[in-house]
Amino acid sequence: MKIEIAREKFLSNFEVQQALVEIQKQNRWSFSSKTRVDKFDKNIRNSHLANLERITMDVSSYLDKSFAQNAQVDSFVELINFLNGFALVKVEKLQMVNLLPRSLVSVYSIIEECDSRFTEDECESMLNKIEELFPVKQEIVSDLDGDLSISRT
Numbered sequence: 001m002k003i004e005i006a007r008e009k010f011l012s013n014f015e016v017q018q019a020l021v022e023i024q025k026q027n028r029w030s031f032s033s034k035t036r037v038d039k040f041d042k043n044i045r046n047s048h049l050a051n052l053e054r055i056t057m058d059v060s061s062y063l064d065k066s067f068a069q070n071a072q073v074d075s076f077v078e079l080i081n082f083l084n085g086f087a088l089v090k091v092e093k094l095q096m097v098n099l100l101p102r103s104l105v106s107v108y109s110i111i112e113e114c115d116s117r118f119t120e121d122e123c124e125s126m127l128n129k130i131e132e133l134f135p136v137k138q139e140i141v142s143d144l145d146g147d148l149s150i151s152r153t
Contacts, residue, residue, distance in 0.1 A: 010090060013098045014076055017063045020056050029053055075133040082129050087117065100134050101127065 011019075024030075027049070076097060083093045088111065095110045107123045108114045114123065 010094050012076065012094060013063055013066065014071060014073075017060065020060045020063070023052075023056055024060070027053070029056065071134060079129065079133050083126070086122065086126070096126070096130075100130050102131070102136065103127070 079097060080093065083096055088096070092111050096107075099106065099110060101107050101110060104120070104123055104127070107126060111117065111123075
């Protein structure tokens with residue numbers, strides 16, 4: 001495979017999801033029903049478009065499950081503006097936006113040498129901002145033994 005144009009910029013998962021939604025609209029694809037999946041096997045009219053449709057469906061499905069469902073563009077912009085106040089490199093900001101960490105351990109795994117670059121309070125402020133902009137629903141779940149636990153969805 002030949003690379004014709006080198007990477008021009010990094011894209012967040014949210015931006016990729018928006019681009020895929022636009023491609024779906026342009027081609028009038030709908031991925032909501034099982035009949036659509038069956039159509040892939042029967043309709044091989046244009047293998048290039050069929051392949052694009054399959055890839056678009058699979059990536060969209062993954063992205064739908066992987067980040068905040070009710071996320072708005074404004075929330076991502078506000079998070080990036082907040083993260084700009086810290087000495088983070090572009091890749092670290094991108095990982096923070098894509099992964100939306102919920103614990104200090106996650107932040108420390110994303111940011112190289114985090115313990116020497118930032119105080120624990122700064123890391124906590126990043127986590128608090130993420131929680132403020134992208135809250136996680138918590139449900140109390142009872143297991144078979146009757147024990148209660150908190151489940152994040």
